[in-house]
Amino acid sequence: MSSSPSTDESGALLGPADIRELAAALGVRPTKQRGQNFVIDANTVRRIVRTAEVRPDDVVVEVGPGLGSLTLALLEAADRVTAVEIDDVLAAALPATIAARMPARADRFELVHSDAMRVTELPGPPPTALVANLPYNVAVPVLLHMLERFPSIERTLVMVQSEVADRLAARPGNKVYGVPSVxxxxxxxxxxxxAxxxxxxxxxxNVDSGLxxxxxxxxxxETSATREEVFAVVDAxxxxxxxxxxxxxxxxxxxAPAAEAALLAAGISPQARGESLTVEEFVAIAEHKQ
Structure with a gap:
């Protein structure tokens, strides 16, 4: 399947009226507790799929599919889509939505009804891409968990709160550079x-979003330190x-003297601050802990 859908498929995506109708039928009200905001614009989900450079042979994992707006657009473009949904009602309804709106692709869709933070394996072939409108309250931990747990994920495109997007993409020296960035x-x-x-x-x-x-x-x-050892330095x-x-x-x-010794051994000034260091410099510090 190519990423630009043919005319007969274009009606498969969900519009604003479809979303509200589906939600009403399910008795669903988006909750702040789970950071739910449903995308109601088909052009936006197509843009996300395009920006993610989803390929016809991709196995895509989506976290927080909600009512299925992005899921349907991903199914048009990818080989397979696995969606991870924690909400009982949404998880129960999504397979039927896929079957009704995109029957020819329904056998290429899998649903995992779980908290993404607890997912340690996925059905089918290993995922090659992660594309998701992440629930804003858990975006960073979910993203890091998926990257750590599924090394087969080569490309990721996530929609998150704009400030979180800035933080994730920040470079050393930037005032929002911090733990998520490193x-x-x-x-x-x-x-x-x-955006x-x-x-x-x-x-x-009431916040802007970013990709x-x-x-x-x-x-x-390459390092003799483990990921956990490096991340412990970053957190500290x-x-x-x-x-x-x-x-x-x-x-x-x-x-403090032991910290100074590790820093000097790593070639880093003890007077420096975390926001000025690259990930490689954090690695060097972890390697020189006595």
């Missing part, structure tokens, strides 16, 4: 991939971001 960069090359207006959602959120593209590193960062460095690394890493290293 951890995402451990796995992938990260960049902002566009999404509020009026394409129901209900319209973030993550392309997995072709070679993982940003826990008190105003402090110098000598002070911020004192707890992690056992004392």
């Amino acid at each position: 951890k995402a960069n451990w796995y992938a090359e990260v960049k902002r991939a566009g 999404i207006g509020r009026n394409v959602f129901w209900p319209a959120p 973030v593209s993550l392309v997995r590193r072709s070679k993982p960062i 460095a940003f826990a008190q971001r105003r402090k110098t690394l000598r002070a911020a890493l004192a707890g992690w290293a056992g004392s």
Whole structure:
């Protein structure tokens, strides 16, 4: 299947009236608790699929499919789609929506009814792409969990709150550079991939949204330290971001002098702050803990 759908398929996507009708039939009201905002614009979901560069041979995993707006657009373009949905009512309804609106592709769809943070395996072939309108309240932990758990995911495009998009894509020295920036960069090359207006959602959120593209590193960062060891340094460095690394890493290293020794051995000034360091420099610190 090509990513530009033929005319007879274009009516398969959900519009604003379809979304409201489906929600009413299911008795669904989007909840803030789960960060639910349903996309009601077919052009927007097509744009997401296009920006994600979904290919005809892709196995796509989607987190938080909701009523299925993006799911249907992904099914038009990918080989297979697996959707992970925590909500009981939405999870129960989605397969029927797919079967009704895209019957020819329904056998290429799988639903996993679970909390994405607890998913450790997926049915079918390993996923090659992650494309999702992530629930805003859990976007970063879900993204990092999926990247860690499924190394076969080569390309990711997620829609998140605009500020979170900025944080994920921030570079060292940027005032919003922090834990999400470094951890995402451990796995992938990260960049902002566009903005999404509020009026394409129901209900319209009171925040702007952004797209973030993550392309997995072709070679993982070479290090004798484990990912957990590196991430422990990152967490400590940003826990008190105003402090110098000598002070911020004192707890992690056992004392301020021990932190200073690790920093000097890694070639990093003890007076530096976490926001100035690259992921590779955090790796070097982890490797030199005594």
